[in-house]
Amino acid sequence: MNVWQRFQQLQQRRKGRKQDKRDEQGMRQQWFLLAGKHNGAAYPQPQQLTPLYPPADCFWADPFLWSKDGRYFIFFEDFPYATWRGIISVIEIDEQGKQISEPRPVLEEAYHLSYPFLFEYDGQLYMMPEKCSQKRVDIYRCDEFPHRWSQVSTLIDNLKIVDSTLFEHDGKWWLFAAAKQGRVRINESLFAFYADSPLSNTWTPHPLNPLVRDLTRGRPAGRIVRHSQGQLLRPAQDCLRRYGYGVHLQEITQLTTTAYQEQTVWSGLAPEINHTWRAMHHLDQHKGMMVMDAQRLLPMAESVV
Template sequence: MKLNLKKVLLSLLFFVIVLLTMINYRTPFLRQDGGGWSVGYGSSTRFPEKMVIDAKAIYSIANLKAQNDSTVFLADPFFVKEKDTFYLFFEHKKTKTEADISLLTSVDGKSYQYRGTVLTQKFHLSYPQVFKYKNDFYMVPETKQANAVLLYKAHRFPFDWKVCDTLIANVQLVDPSLYLSDTLNIMVATDYAKNMYVYEADSLFGKWKLHREPIALIGTESRAGGRFFADAKGLILPVQDFSNGYGCGLSLYRFSFKNGKYTVKREKKNYLTAQVNLKEFNAGMHQLDIQKLDTNHYYYVYDGNRLNSNSKSINIWGPLKWNYLDLKSWFLIK
């Protein structure tokens, strides 16, 4: 039987149109024009089911430009509370330089003051996860341009940070996120192919090696967006959502470790997303650090991006790539 070439071509065209429509629905081919990042903060008496963004609790790019006129943006906030002071560390991009790590401080968690740059290197720095470990303060920022995951120690907290160890050598990974305890020490970090790897060690200064199940996530949600948070059910990790372009939103994933194995499952989609009525965050959000300070006090910091304009640009390759990686993740990841 001879095939009707016209019908075959029409069927093929219909299939392509449906496929492209589905891809565009998940990851639009038109990309919005995002601009400068700002950070925000807040508190709650319990882990919030839904994050409510307070328009009055933002340290904006305009605030920082007034203190440092070379500022391009501030992003990736992490905090520690020591005695009566909140120390908020962030990625600080300035004109004509690689990004540094800078600091805001507050005594009430509401009014922040700019304290300047606390760490600068010849390579790009971001994602400054700061934590206290055995009475000393450490930082694991993103140091992919150094071709390693580096550990810094504060010799005069919150200043004077120096490299004290190389946790993982000869690798370029973004947004490394640590969880340390007496029974579990893990780190997740993501490569350029959007594979989130899981590492483990017997302590912070132990030998970090890939978990026997090395890849936790692949695709549009595979890059950490904040530190692990422990609760009664296990660990929660904020994970960036790339489905509508870089920095569009954040989901929460549940990691459960037991007997040398782990499971990972998305628990909340769009936990943070664009705040259309708030100019500082109307393009999207991509970072969260939430910690339980005492029995009924949770404190958190986050960041968001503002639209430069209402215009959009065409992005063909991105949606095709992201949907391929998500399909791969669906087949390969437990």
């Protein structure tokens, strides 16, 4: 992206913020979840998913799926407006995406938590929640599913980093994330690090960091998956109009320790999918199920208990 393109993006974002201030007077943003079967479609179909609405005094966002013994669970950021500090909670859903249990807190710290990325390694389930205020990336081991977790490792320290996402590719483990570094902003960035193990304490930064600096497709938006036809697909946030305005799927066409290329293969902007949605910034797929999130506005009186 050249200087002129970046200037245009920042101008569009400023214009969007002014409009948002007018639209949000007397209103409160509320993120909610969308869940359902993947149905084998090549790309997401958010309008076919079941909305899961939180109580009016909080929002739910950043959902990650996991299945165990034929049951499906969603781990997510549970953000009470009263405390203004996210915790990680879990709910169970059925195969149609309907909620069949009450939310249960599974991880809480004295600081904000979000983006509870889940992965399995050597038969053990781990969680890597975002803790941007602490400037580090920590790993928690699941000691008793789904509600007992203990911290076991720190992957990256002393970096303001969000939406950290792990995946294996060509014999290496990769950590993709957005980060604040110098003049590079979180909502426009994609940084990459690599190691031999997902539990490593030594991660090598990619020499091209940031791999992406673009408000329309930089910041990660969920788990990176390999499509049935072999494509490596990276969900990315579109933060041009506003934070989390939409989700794009980026096909990673080249990834080595010295090179990176990607191309957009699907785009979903929230208001174009549902006129009542003002944002949509996360996507996860697991064992034939899909989960996303979206945002609506509620009158302030309705969101205060």
